[in-house]
Amino acid sequence: MWGFTIGRLFGIPVKLDVTFLLVLALALIGGVQVFLLIIILFGTVLYHEFVHSLVARHYGVRIEAITLFPLGGLSQMEEIPREYELRIAIVGPLSNLILAAVLYVAAMASGSAPTMTVTLDSLSYLDAFFSINLVLGAFNLVPAFPLDGGRIFRHLLAQRMDYTSATKMSVRIGQALALVLAFIGAIYNWFLILIAFFIFISGMGEMTLVSTKEALKGRTMADIMREMPPVLSPDDTVEDARAMMEDVKEHVVPVVSDGILVGIVHADDVSSVKPFLRESARVKDIYDDVPMTAQPASPADEIFQTIEQKRIDVVYVVEDSMPIGVVYKRDFELLTTLST
Numbered sequence: 529m530w531g532f533t534i535g536r537l538f539g540i541p542v543k544l545d546v547t548f549l550l551v552l553a554l555a556l557i558g559g560v561q562v563f564l565l566i567i568i569l570f571g572t573v574l575y576h577e578f579v580h581s582l583v584a585r586h587y588g589v590r591i592e593a594i595t596l597f598p599l600g601g602l603s604q605m606e607e608i609p610r611e612y613e614l615r616i617a618i619v620g621p622l623s624n625l626i627l628a629a630v631l632y633v634a635a636m637a638s639g640s641a642p643t644m645t646v647t648l649d650s651l652s653y654l655d656a657f658f659s660i661n662l663v664l665g666a667f668n669l670v671p672a673f674p675l676d677g678g679r680i681f682r683h684l685l686a687q688r689m690d691y692t693s694a695t696k697m698s699v700r701i702g703q704a705l706a707l708v709l710a711f712i713g714a715i716y717n718w719f720l721i722l723i724a725f726f727i728f729i730s731g732m733g734e735m736t737l738v739s740t741k742e743a744l745k746g747r748t749m750a751d752i753m754r755e756m757p758p759v760l761s762p763d764d765t766v767e768d769a770r771a772m773m774e775d776v777k778e779h780v781v782p783v784v785s786d787g788i789l790v791g792i793v794h795a796d797d798v799s800s801v802k803p804f805l806r807e808s809a810r811v812k813d814i815y816d817d818v819p820m821t822a823q824p825a826s827p828a829d830e831i832f833q834t835i836e837q838k839r840i841d842v843v844y845v846v847e848d849s850m851p852i853g854v855v856y857k858r859d860f861e862l863l864t865t866l867s868t
């Protein structure tokens with residue numbers, strides 16, 4: 529998943545996901561009207577995400593970026609403190625409903641109430657703007673992850689039970705709603721099936737995230753790490769790296785020089801070197817920077833949160849610059865299965 533930055537607003541980078549190009553292509557084929565409708569839709573989504581982000585920032589949460597996907601927006605932020613989760617979630621849909629109400633009143637004042645019927649023949653951009661805000665606001669209140677309603681609903685449940693059980697229950701309810709949506713979609717509109725699928729998968733992701741963090745609570749990296757695997761030296765050949773990966777059955781191996789961890793080699797790095805050059809090419813020419821290290825005493829749940837956000841697949845545990853152990857991303861998830 530990669531995107532490109534189109535600009536900054538309030539100091540927050542705004543990115544378009546690469547799949548967004550499809551939507552733009554559609555707009556070019558569809559002509560000016562479709563193009564303007566898409567601009568209104570994404571302007572509305574952007575407004576919704578900025579309200580989330582600015583309120584989150586007000587509570588001290590750092591915002592990485594806002595990314596626009598064809599199905600909506602995503603604010604990438606560091607972990608939201610639980611006491612602010614409700615406020616940060618609810619302001620998104622609320623801001624759309626308030627804007628819809630303002631547009632309604634404005635239209636009434638100018639003599640015509642906006643309608644929800646938008647056809648391309650008799651297109652009113654004001655009607656479209658009103659409808660999109662009303663639908664986006666209402667849709668996001670549906671209690672299903674990753675919609676804001678899922679978070680709001682979990683917060684309400686968490687008043688009566690622990691956070692993990694509240695997540696479990698709200699994910700189940702969201703997935704049940706997704707099945708209903710898929711059923712309706714099968715009859716009326718295949719696009720709904722796509723949204724239902726997205727909701728179903730996101731629910732599973734949220735569940736894994738929360739139960740993994742719960743299972744890791746109170747443990748340190750030293751508690752969960754494995755022994756250091758065999759290591760490469762910068763002067764080893766790329767062929768040595770390939771053979772080692774096959775030996776240890778990992779797609780990533782560490783590079784150590786004078787006892788200090790200097791880099792890692794991924795399977796992609798090896799395959800980027802042509803087979804006949806692997807005996808002569810050296811590890812030092814292809815290795816990557818170490819994505820992340822942790823101290824033995826680092827809390828495991830915080831490290832897990834970071835590697836999830838930054839999509840890192842391995843963390844080395846380092847003491848006085850010397851690597852003493854490793855935790856792969858799957859190890860975190862394995863722990864959950866063992867302890868629940």
Ligand SMILES: [Zn+2]
Pocket residue numbers: 576580620621668675676
């Ligand atoms: Zn939202």
